[in-house]
Amino acid sequence: MRRLEVAPGWYTAELPEHWNFVSPSGGVLMTIAMRAMAAELGDPALRPVSATTLFCSPVPVGPLEIRVEVLRKGGAAAQLRAALSSTTLPGPGLEVSATFARERSGPHVMPATPPALPRHDVAPVIEEIGRSGRRWPFFGNFDMRLAQGPRFWEPGWQAGEARFARWFRYRVPQLDASGKLDLMALPPIADTMPPSMASYLGPQAGYYYPSLDLTVHFLEDTSCEWLLCAAYSRQARRGVATAELEIWSDEGRLIAFATQMMFMRRDPV
Numbered sequence: 495m496r497r498l499e500v501a502p503g504w505y506t507a508e509l510p511e512h513w514n515f516v517s518p519s520g521g522v523l524m525t526i527a528m529r530a531m532a533a534e535l536g537d538p539a540l541r542p543v544s545a546t547t548l549f550c551s552p553v554p555v556g557p558l559e560i561r562v563e564v565l566r567k568g569g570a571a572a573q574l575r576a577a578l579s580s581t582t583l584p585g586p587g588l589e590v591s592a593t594f595a596r597e598r599s600g601p602h603v604m605p606a607t608p609p610a611l612p613r614h615d616v617a618p619v620i621e622e623i624g625r626s627g628r629r630w631p632f633f634g635n636f637d638m639r640l641a642q643g644p645r646f647w648e649p650g651w652q653a654g655e656a657r658f659a660r661w662f663r664y665r666v667p668q669l670d671a672s673g674k675l676d677l678m679a680l681p682p683i684a685d686t687m688p689p690s691m692a693s694y695l696g697p698q699a700g701y702y703y704p705s706l707d708l709t710v711h712f713l714e715d716t717s718c719e720w721l722l723c724a725a726y727s728r729q730a731r732r733g734v735a736t737a738e739l740e741i742w743s744d745e746g747r748l749i750a751f752a753t754q755m756m757f758m759r760r761d762p763v
Contacts, residue, residue: 495529495560503562505530506581509555513682514631517552520588520705521685522632525678527576527590530560532678535594540572542677545592546709553580553587571595608746611641614661614720621647636683637663641722643693653696658689659724661744667719674715675749680741683723684710684752687737690725691756703735703756710752718743733758 498504507530513522524547532542559581565573572594579587611617617639621629643658644651668679688703695701722742729736735758741750 495526495533497533503530503534503564505533505560505562507558507560509553509558511555512631512634514555516702518555519632519682519685520547520549520708521681521683523547523553523558523578523588524590524681524685524708524710526558527560527562527578527588528592528678528681530562530578531574531576531590531592531594534562534564534574535567535572537572538671539596540594541596542712543571543593543595544709544711545590545681546707547588547590547681548707549588549705550586551583552704553578554583557581558587569596570598604748606740606748608722608742608748609642609659609724609740611659611722611724612639614639614641614663614722614744617641617661620645620660632682635665637665639720642724643689646689646692646697651697654693656690656694656727657725658693659722660686661720661722663719663721674717675721677712677715680712680750681708681710681752683721684708684739684741684750685754686723687725687727687739687752687754688735688756690737691727691730691735691758694727695730700761701758702761703758706734706755706757708752708754710750712750714743714747714749716743716745716747716749718745720744721749730758 495507562576576590620640639661641659668676670676725739727737739752
């Protein structure tokens with residue numbers, strides 16, 4: 495990422511093809527926008543707390559432009575807005591609103607409990623393959639294990655619960671300056687909720703699910719490599735589906751919580 499001096503808050507970046515599904519992952523684009531926000535703040539003690547992305551139009555691989563606006567920067571927190579777009583296509587790509595905050599004192603409680611699912615060391619290896627046999631480059635960035643849901647890549651799978659869970663581990667470790675997981679590495683794996691609805695509808699439904707939005711709450715730090723992403727779809731109606739996802743460390747700590755709305759479109763293949 496490079497900051498341009500022509501105007502405040504103006505950054506450029508280059509996105510390679512290995513983050514693609516049909517087009518680049520929305521969670522990856524969200525991370526790029528948030529990295530520009532962090533660069534604009536210039537204060538490592540201000541860490542992401544929550545962020546919401548609106549996906550306006552597909553953004554292709556290649557050169558990107560990010561415009562960051564600091565809405566407010568106080569002693570405890572800062573709120574920012576960033577617009578990301580392609581430099582090769584007209585129109586908006588996505589917009590992110592985010593809050594960054596400093597660590598504060600207070601109670602540390604976690605009423606949430608991790609789902610009772612197989613650990614990564616006993617769960618089967620999976621490789622995401624689309625209905626037409628397409629192998630998405632995005633998943634080549636991870637080691638993955640199936641914790642819950644059907645084996646989409648095998649013939650004869652059947653519909654079940656509106657849940658899907660898998661373990662992710664980055665093949666290239668994503669670490670911050672302290673050696674812990676970089677929180678900016680969470681949106682890409684949070685943006686993996688559609689299989690929960692596909693699990694419920696079954697193999698004959700033939701939908702794919704472009705993102706309308708994505709919200710991520712950043713809750714905990716972790717040094718764990720393996721992260722469990724457990725997704726649940728609550729409802730689909732009028733061509734739109736809603737889903738949520740929890741990210742758990744293999745130590746049983748809730749690292750992040752995400753929600754999303756998705757279009758339901760017929761897969762042309």
